[in-house]
Amino acid sequence: MDKNKYDVIRLKMERTAEALRDNNMYCECVDSAEEALDVIESLMNDGDTVTVGGSMTLFEAGVIDMLRGGRYNFLDRYTKNADVQGIYEAAFTSDVYLMSSNAITEKGELYNVDGNGNRVASLIWGPKSVIVVAGYNKIVKDIEEAKVRVQEIAAPANATRLGCETPCTKTGHCMNCSSPQRICATTVITGRQRVQNRIKVILIGEELGY
Ligand code: SF4
Secondary structure, three states: OOHHHHHHHHHHHHHHHHHHHHOOOEEEEEOOHHHHHHHHHHOOOOOOEEEEOOOHHHHHOOHHHHHOOOOOEEOOOOOOOOOHHHHHHHHHHOOEEEEOOOEEEOOOOEEEEEOOOHHHHHHHOOOOEEEEEEEHHHEEOOHHHHHHHHHHHHHHHHHHHOOOOOOHHHHOOOOOOOOOOOOOOEEEEEOOOOOOOOEEEEEEOOOOOO
C-alpha cells in the first residue's frame, strides 16, 4: 500500500485505539496479521480453553490455524460433527473468546449485529477474556456509520457466506427483511466497560473480513 495512504490509516487506527482505551478496553495496533498473531499469543496462556465467534477475519488472519496448533484447549466449532450448541454454551466458561467486530467506531465503541446471538452474548458476559481481532476496514466514524456499514457490507456478505435466503443476498444491501433466515436479529453496542481490559482489541493495518 502507498505509504502516505497507510500513514493516514495508521493515524485513524491510533485515534480509535485511544478511544477504546478510554472506554476501559485494552487495545493494540499492529501493521500485519502476522504481528497480530504474536500479540494474541501473548494474551493467552498454554492450556487455556478457547472458543471463537463466527468470523472471516479469524480465518484470514491465521488465528484459527494458530488455535489448532495444540497449545490451547481449542473447542473447534468447525470440525466435522462438532457439538456446536455445546460449544456455544461452553463459551461462557471459557478462558478466552476470540471474535471480530462488525464495526468499531472512532469514539471507542464496538458495534455488532447477530442472528443467533451467541457471539454478542459471549462478548457481553461469560468468558474471562475476549479478544477482538479487526482489520482497519472495520473502523467507522460513529454509530450511524457503523449501522450503514453493517447494512451495506457486513450483513449482506455474511448472509451470502452462510447461504441464507435473505433479500440482501440478491440486492447487495439491507432490505430490512422478515426472512426466517434474517441474520440481523440483535444489535449490541459495547461502550465503556466496568471490567478494565476484559475486552482486548487488536487493530490490524490490513483489510480483513467484512
Ligand atoms: S435485515 Fe435481512 S435483508 Fe437486511 S441485512 Fe439483515 S438479513 Fe439482510
